[in-house]
Amino acid sequence: MGDAPLRTTGAAIAVAVFCALSTLAFAFNFPPLTGRVVDQANIMTPQSRAAVETKLKDLEDKSSIQLVVATVKSLQGGDIETFANELFRFWKLGEAKKNNGVLFLVAPAEHKVRIEVGYGLEGTLTDALSSVIIQSAVLPRFKANDYSGGIERGVDGVISVLSGDTTDWQRKVAVRQDDTG
Numbered sequence: 001m002g003d004a005p006l007r008t009t010g011a012a013i014a015v016a017v018f019c020a021l022s023t024l025a026f027a028f029n030f031p032p033l034t035g036r037v038v039d040q041a042n043i044m045t046p047q048s049r050a051a052v053e054t055k056l057k058d059l060e061d062k063s064s065i066q067l068v069v070a071t072v073k074s075l076q077g078g079d080i081e082t083f084a085n086e087l088f089r090f091w092k093l094g095e096a097k098k099n100n101g102v103l104f105l106v107a108p109a110e111h112k113v114r115i116e117v118g119y120g121l122e123g124t125l126t127d128a129l130s131s132v133i134i135q136s137a138v139l140p141r142f143k144a145n146d147y148s149g150g151i152e153r154g155v156d157g158v159i160s161v162l163s164g165d166t167t168d169w170q171r172k173v174a175v176r177q178d179d180t181g
Helices: 004-025 046-063 080-091 125-144 147-162
Strands: 037-039 066-071 101-107 110-119
Touching: 037 046, 046 066, 046 147, 066 147, 080 101, 080 110, 101 125, 101 147, 110 125, 125 147
Parallel strands: 037 066, 066 101
Antiparallel strands: 101 110
């Protein structure tokens, strides 16, 4: 009987912590979904934005996959994974039954990039492939202060994978030259 208050207090603390964490997840102030490209950070050129929007529309028309590019001014104190996941859910990307949405998120102030994928596409656009696209196509352009170019190359990479062409995004195996002489 002496343990009952401790268990109740422990349960109350657990509920309070859960509620506090849940509140943090919903505390983000997300930009509205205004189109296939939401450039809140204003890092894309108008020409690049138009080119990317055309590519995203073509992808959606051909496959029903909804790929959205978002640049944000800030992650608002959150980490990129949580922010991307919550934004993906807030915008309800992709078809509900197919869960075929993709979010390409850029947070230039924090130097973060993430490709968030709906469950229906996780087998095609894996975390490993997303990482290779970001590391090899996006970040080199970003390091050269070419955000538009990095976003375009990243979108091209994502579209090529979603279209079934993963050869450019697989790790290259180094062939060892043995001296047989």
